[in-house]
Amino acid sequence: MAEPRLVYSSKINKIRSFALILIFAGILIMYGGILFKDTEWLMLIFFALGVLSIGFSLVVYVWIGTLSLRAVPVECPNCGKPTKMLGRVDACMHCKQPLTLDKNLEGKEFDEKYNSRRRKSKET
Numbered sequence: 001m002a003e004p005r006l007v008y009s010s011k012i013n014k015i016r017s018f019a020l021i022l023i024f025a026g027i028l029i030m031y032g033g034i035l036f037k038d039t040e041w042l043m044l045i046f047f048a049l050g051v052l053s054i055g056f057s058l059v060v061y062v063w064i065g066t067l068s069l070r071a072v073p074v075e076c077p078n079c080g081k082p083t084k085m086l087g088r089v090d091a092c093m094h095c096k097q098p099l100t101l102d103k104n105l106e107g108k109e110f111d112e113k114y115n116s117r118r119r120k121s122k123e124t
C-alpha cells in the first residue's frame with residue numbers, strides 16, 4: 001500500500017485532543033497569572049481566562065459524549081478493532097485507516113470534503 005501523504009486521525013480523537021490542549025492551555029494561563037501576582041487585575045484576568053479555557057474544554061468533552069452516541073460503530077477492516085465513525089468518511093481510531101460508509105466513495109481518495117453539506121446538496 002502506498003504511503004499516505006497525510007495521516008488522517010479520527011474526528012472524535014481530534015476533538016478529544018483539542019479538549020485536552022484546552023485544559024493544558026488553561027492551566028498554563030493560570031500559571032502565567034502567578035507571574036503577575038504583583039499586578040492584581042492582570043493576575044485576575046489570567047485566572048479568568050484559564051478558568052474559561054478549562055470550562056470550555058469541559059463543554060467540548062460533553063459535546064464529544066453526544067457525538068459518540070451519534071457515531072456509527074464499525075469494525076475496522078484494516079486492524080479489526082471496533083471504532084466509531086462520524087459523517088460519511090472518517091478514519092479508524094486505532095490505525096488511522098480511512099473508512100467510508102458510502103459505497104459510492106469506496107476506493108476513492110480519502111477527502112474530508114465528502115462530509116460537507118455543500119457536496120451533499122449538489123448530489124441530490
Ligand SMILES: [Zn+2]
Nearest residue numbers: 076079092095
Ligand atoms: Zn483500524
